[in-house]
Amino acid sequence: MSYPDCEIYNKYPVDLEKRVKKAIEERRIADPEGAEKPFYIIDLVPLVTRFLAWKKDLPRVQPFYAVKCNPNPVLLKTLRSMGAGFDCASSDEINKVQALGATNEDIIFANPCKMSIQIQHAKKVGVVRMTFDNEDELVKIAKYYPEAEMVLRIATDDSHSQCRFSTKFGALMSDVPRILETAAKLKVKVVGVSYHVGSGCGNAQSHAAAATDALNVFAMGEKLGFKMNLLDIGGGFLGEDNPSPSVADVAGYLNPVLDEFPAGTRFIAEPGRYFATACHTLVTCIHSRRVIKDAEGKPTNVLYYINDGIYGGFNCIYFDHKHPLPFTLLLDDLKSRPIAPSTLFGPTCDSIDCICKDVKMPLVDIGDWLFFVDMGAYTSCAATHFNGFDNAVDYIYMYGDKVLTPASFETVDSVKKMLSELNPDTKSL
Numbered sequence: 001m002s003y004p005d006c007e008i009y010n011k012y013p014v015d016l017e018k019r020v021k022k023a024i025e026e027r028r029i030a031d032p033e034g035a036e037k038p039f040y041i042i043d044l045v046p047l048v049t050r051f052l053a054w055k056k057d058l059p060r061v062q063p064f065y066a067v068k069c070n071p072n073p074v075l076l077k078t079l080r081s082m083g084a085g086f087d088c089a090s091s092d093e094i095n096k097v098q099a100l101g102a103t104n105e106d107i108i109f110a111n112p113c114k115m116s117i118q119i120q121h122a123k124k125v126g127v128v129r130m131t132f133d134n135e136d137e138l139v140k141i142a143k144y145y146p147e148a149e150m151v152l153r154i155a156t157d158d159s160h161s162q163c164r165f166s167t168k169f170g171a172l173m174s175d176v177p178r179i180l181e182t183a184a185k186l187k188v189k190v191v192g193v194s195y196h197v198g199s200g201c202g203n204a205q206s207h208a209a210a211a212t213d214a215l216n217v218f219a220m221g222e223k224l225g226f227k228m229n230l231l232d233i234g235g236g237f238l239g240e241d242n243p244s245p246s247v248a249d250v251a252g253y254l255n256p257v258l259d260e261f262p263a264g265t266r267f268i269a270e271p272g273r274y275f276a277t278a279c280h281t282l283v284t285c286i287h288s289r290r291v292i293k294d295a296e297g298k299p300t301n302v303l304y305y306i307n308d309g310i311y312g313g314f315n316c317i318y319f320d321h322k323h324p325l326p327f328t329l330l331l332d333d334l335k336s337r338p339i340a341p342s343t344l345f346g347p348t349c350d351s352i353d354c355i356c357k358d359v360k361m362p363l364v365d366i367g368d369w370l371f372f373v374d375m376g377a378y379t380s381c382a383a384t385h386f387n388g389f390d391n392a393v394d395y396i397y398m399y400g401d402k403v404l405t406p407a408s409f410e411t412v413d414s415v416k417k418m419l420s421e422l423n424p425d426t427k428s429l
Helices: 007-011 014-030 044-057 073-081 091-098 116-125 135-144 173-186 206-223 247-258 313-319 412-422 424-428
Strands: 039-043 061-066 085-088 107-109 129-132 149-153 161-163 189-194 199-201 230-232 266-269 280-293 299-306 339-345 354-362 369-372 394-399
Touching: 014 039, 014 280, 014 369, 014 394, 039 044, 044 061, 044 073, 044 247, 044 394, 044 424, 061 073, 073 091, 073 412, 085 091, 091 107, 091 116, 116 135, 129 135, 135 173, 149 173, 173 189, 173 206, 189 206, 206 247, 412 424
Parallel strands: 039 394, 061 085, 061 266, 085 107, 107 129, 129 149, 149 189, 189 230, 230 266, 299 339
Antiparallel strands: 039 280, 161 199, 280 299, 280 369, 339 354
């Protein structure tokens, strides 16, 4: 299929469109009154595929999924069933993953600056490993949780990333000796180093450079009597199909540096978008439309109003620098319809609730569906109830073309059983 005047349709995801139609029908059967509400299709195939690829390219690095990226319980259960741990930033996230059976060894409290009440909660529930990046945090730890095992987060060059974190977190290498000396004086145990090259990192060599700095911190710690045995390489791994750089690209630079760490060092990572992005498709319905025409009646611009927006799943436009583009369903006469610059608005009365502007697309009707790919990372987790709209809170779970029943993901064990039946490669995990 070719649309010379509509570039986004030249790579139309035909297989995905079939699943969208199937999911829409499933919803109509299950909830006729709510059939036109926005919803997500969560396909576990990309999630499983990426986990298997990770184990191939970085076999000694255990992924600790960044819960903040998308805390959907089925995602958490699926990742847990394959052997993932969890990067938690709050008491609530810790509680979520412990409810799935995650133990102390499966959790890192990876928020470098924590409220004292949350430190006390971590102590109460037995989460011992957590990050820090400054001396004041060490004072809190010494007071509220002296048994904790601390991981020093260092600053990195994150200039190649979508979301830069070193402006907020990370000790400068020049400050590390003083911080470690303070830890020794306070008798706080420092067991390792962490870093984060920034969310959505576009440079394959960034991890290797940061890991080299971490290796130097290991040496500094050893001189002060700290027996460091953990390196947390953070996140930053891209989640779309055919990313550049890929995990394999990163591994090519990173693995030789990991070889230099002391024998017995444990390696973990905090991927979020890498797992969550591609497994979510957001499906929305056009509830209103305004067609602007020229003197001959030809559409020159079309304004569409859909049932999800920037206060819902499309908050990623502002929070995550994303540029979602709409795909229509392939209606029988779609190719014969005029193509016009189109602007999509969300359902609220706020004029900034705009999803995209002047996108060339075929003229579609009120009641037609639009779908958006790669909508799993930093979307539903930050949705609001602004203007009284619930936004996309419903889900259809699939494994490729197969619609999954709720019984398939009641527990971590049931998910593991389901995956082993659908994909024999998961039996080795």
